[in-house]
Amino acid sequence: MKRYGILDTITGPADLRGLSYDSLSVLCASLREFIVDSVSKTGGHLASNLGVVELAVALEREFDSSRDRIIYDVGHQSYVHKILTGRRDRFGTLRQYGGLSGFMRPEESDTDPCVTGHASNSVSVALGMAHARTIRNQKYHVVAVIGDGAMTGGMAYEALNSAGTSGEPLLVVLNDNNMSIAQNVGGLSRHLSRLRVSPRYLHAKARVKERLARIPGGAAVSRAISRAKARVKRFVLPTSLFEQMGFTYLGPVDGHDLKSVCELLAQAKKMKKPVLLHVMTQKGRGYAPSEQEPEKYHGVSSFDPLTGRFEAAGEMDFSTFFGKELCSFAEKDGRICAITAAMPSGTGLGPFAFRFPTRFFDVGIAEEHAAAMAAGMSAQGLLPVVAIYSTFLQRAYDQLIHDVAISGLHVVFCVDRAGIVGADGATHNGVLDVAFLRAIPGMKIFCPSNFAELRSMLSDALYHEEGPVAIRYPRGAEGAFQRDTSAEPAACVREAERPDAVLLTHGILVNEALAAARLLEERGLRTQVWKVNRIDGALKEQLGRISEQADWCVVLEDVVQSGGLGETMAQIHRGRLDLLNTGDRFLPHGSVSDIYRVCGIDAESVADYITEKRKAGGNGLG
Ligand SMILES: Cc1ncc(C[n+]2csc(CCOP(=O)(O)OP(=O)(O)O)c2C)c(N)n1
Ligand SMILES: CC(=O)[C@@H](O)[C@H](O)COP(=O)(O)O
Numbered sequence: 001m002k003r004y005g006i007l008d009t010i011t012g013p014a015d016l017r018g019l020s021y022d023s024l025s026v027l028c029a030s031l032r033e034f035i036v037d038s039v040s041k042t043g044g045h046l047a048s049n050l051g052v053v054e055l056a057v058a059l060e061r062e063f064d065s066s067r068d069r070i071i072y073d074v075g076h077q078s079y080v081h082k083i084l085t086g087r088r089d090r091f092g093t094l095r096q097y098g099g100l101s102g103f104m105r106p107e108e109s110d111t112d113p114c115v116t117g118h119a120s121n122s123v124s125v126a127l128g129m130a131h132a133r134t135i136r137n138q139k140y141h142v143v144a145v146i147g148d149g150a151m152t153g154g155m156a157y158e159a160l161n162s163a164g165t166s167g168e169p170l171l172v173v174l175n176d177n178n179m180s181i182a183q184n185v186g187g188l189s190r191h192l193s194r195l196r197v198s199p200r201y202l203h204a205k206a207r208v209k210e211r212l213a214r215i216p217g218g219a220a221v222s223r224a225i226s227r228a229k230a231r232v233k234r235f236v237l238p239t240s241l242f243e244q245m246g247f248t249y250l251g252p253v254d255g256h257d258l259k260s261v262c263e264l265l266a267q268a269k270k271m272k273k274p275v276l277l278h279v280m281t282q283k284g285r286g287y288a289p290s291e292q293e294p295e296k297y298h299g300v301s302s303f304d305p306l307t308g309r310f311e312a313a314g315e316m317d318f319s320t321f322f323g324k325e326l327c328s329f330a331e332k333d334g335r336i337c338a339i340t341a342a343m344p345s346g347t348g349l350g351p352f353a354f355r356f357p358t359r360f361f362d363v364g365i366a367e368e369h370a371a372a373m374a375a376g377m378s379a380q381g382l383l384p385v386v387a388i389y390s391t392f393l394q395r396a397y398d399q400l401i402h403d404v405a406i407s408g409l410h411v412v413f414c415v416d417r418a419g420i421v422g423a424d425g426a427t428h429n430g431v432l433d434v435a436f437l438r439a440i441p442g443m444k445i446f447c448p449s450n451f452a453e454l455r456s457m458l459s460d461a462l463y464h465e466e467g468p469v470a471i472r473y474p475r476g477a478e479g480a481f482q483r484d485t486s487a488e489p490a491a492c493v494r495e496a497e498r499p500d501a502v503l504l505t506h507g508i509l510v511n512e513a514l515a516a517a518r519l520l521e522e523r524g525l526r527t528q529v530w531k532v533n534r535i536d537g538a539l540k541e542q543l544g545r546i547s548e549q550a551d552w553c554v555v556l557e558d559v560v561q562s563g564g565l566g567e568t569m570a571q572i573h574r575g576r577l578d579l580l581n582t583g584d585r586f587l588p589h590g591s592v593s594d595i596y597r598v599c600g601i602d603a604e605s606v607a608d609y610i611t612e613k614r615k616a617g618g619n620g621l622g
């Protein structure tokens with residue numbers, strides 16, 4: 001087993017307090033080596049974790065994470081915290097089924113104060129905890145560690161606005177690496193750049209003070225000048241946004257200078273008010289490939305730690321295909337605009353951004369704003385396409401309804417990462433979109449199963465529809481089923497004469513349904529397979545047609561049961577009905593195939609289920 005020097009001697013955060021700063025620096029190097037080795041095997045969020053090593057060590061040293069509440073925003077950068085709080089031995093299970101989560105999970109450790117995964121909520125949750133501490137007359141510190149990317153999310157400002165004047169002692173550590181997943185964007189990013197250069201001003205001030213102190217009576221002069229300067233400064237120097245909101249602003253400090261970070265944390269801890277500590281770090285620090293390309297190494301699959309090369313060859317996936325197709329449409333139609341909420345590469349919009357920079361909008365982690373902005377564009381004659389992961393679209397629900405749907409505005413929502421995403425787990429699965437989108441009057445949902453259908457449906461959504469349209473597609477590549485059936489609202493993709501059962505599904509799960517039908521055929525059962533391509537006002541009519549095909553109907557979905565197609569079928573179908581879906585629960589993390597098995601929606605489980613049911617002669621509904 002590989003040894004990691006000083007890291008092997010650390011049993012918990014308490015050990016950090018007995019170490020010199022030099023030893024802590026050596027520990028940081030070991031932590032980086034351990035993280036690179038481990039993540040190169042499991043995959044995970046590499047660059048963000050390498051960037052916060054010193055900060056995370058300093059936080060564990062200066063605070064007591066078992067009692068104090070340290071919330072890492074998103075939590076994708078919480079690996080050092082996990083390693084130092086008793087989870088190092090399980091680190092090889094990261095993001096795997098039954099293993100450690102890639103985010104904070106209280107069920108994993110008392111040192112994880114809350115569930116994390118979505119950005120920009122940490123200051124709100126921290127303030128709630130600070131209020132609880134006051135009301136319950138308890139004593140502990142509350143810290144929110146939020147990145148400059150997460151700080152582009154509107155929720156962060158709602159929280160700062162409230163926290164700054166709350167009077168609650170609370171520390172917000174702004175981890176500023178000038179990166180979201182991609183380059184950070186917007187006015188805040190500019191504001192932080194200005195603050196970052198302010199040490200020059202601070203150092204110059206310190207030098208003048210030092211020189212004045214050396215001349216007789218100079219100290220008194222220095223104090224008088226300082227007082228006058230402080231008064232003048234308020235008028236002539238731009239103060240930080242955070243000070244304006246009621247925070248005491250500390251920093252900016254070099255986040256890799258452990259001693260300075262520890263000292264400032266210790267200082268902040270003593271201050272009985274809202275404090276914001278601005279820490280500058282380098283994303284990907286200490287590993288050459290991720291230092292050079294922090295975006296590429298933000299979230300990684302397994303790779304060779306020596307070269308940084310990825311093991312899996314990059315297959316064409318739905319996102320890349322979508323991005324490429326959208327470029328073809330945009331070439332011919334100058335009204336098409338593309339909007340992303342801080343996910344240009346994840347949503348496949350990189351090429352669009354490059355080719356049509358004036359029609360591409362990265363709004364930061366601001367899904368609500370993205371949806372409402374699209375409404376404005378549509379109202380004024382543009383053709384906006386908003387590409388957002390299913391799970392993050394949850395943030396924009398009110399805007400979907402209020403700004404887009406009520407006015408019947410034509411906005412195309414490309415709902416990426418629909419269904420099971422796998423390793424990111426419960427916070428990131430896209431299993432609620434069918435239910436929440438269907439509930440919006442006038443919303444149409446297209447469910448492509450493959451690239452050809454995505455192309456056709458994108459074309460239909462852009463040119464043959466009015467009002468809001470969503471196209472939901474999964475993470476990753478297409479499967480064996482590559483036929484374009486998009487011309488029909490619902491298509492029979494496997495015929496069977498006098499079928500024993502009809503298997504009905506939508507989207508990528510058609511591959512599991514067809515594989516299940518083949519297995520059932522080997523067992524002597526005839527299964528007809530249908531897929532729904534459009535979920536809209538005519539759905540019941542389609543389901544009625546399918547319902548007539550056989551007495552026994554099985555509905556297979558990669559979404560929760562409530563609000564799914566199975567429930568609608570239950571209102572129509574008079575024969576036997578089984579509903580196979582992700583259930584009304586939050587799912588664990590693991591590979592997509594692991595989670596399909598957990599839910600019983602993989603081909604084998606479906607075939608076994610139907611075979612068993614057939615033997616038992618029962619009805620699976622309810
Ligand atoms: C609501 C929401 N939208 C998008 C994301 C995807 N996301 C995860 S991390 C991240 C960038 C965060 O940047 P920052 O907070 O600066 O952290 P860094 O990775 O730079 O350390 C984004 C966009 C998310 N987790 N939550
Ligand atoms: C932390 C976070 O929310 C993102 O980094 C997410 O993990 C990206 O997921 P994909 O790998 O599916 O783009």
Ligand SMILES: [Mg+2]
Binds near residue numbers: 149175176177178
């Ligand atoms: Mg950042």
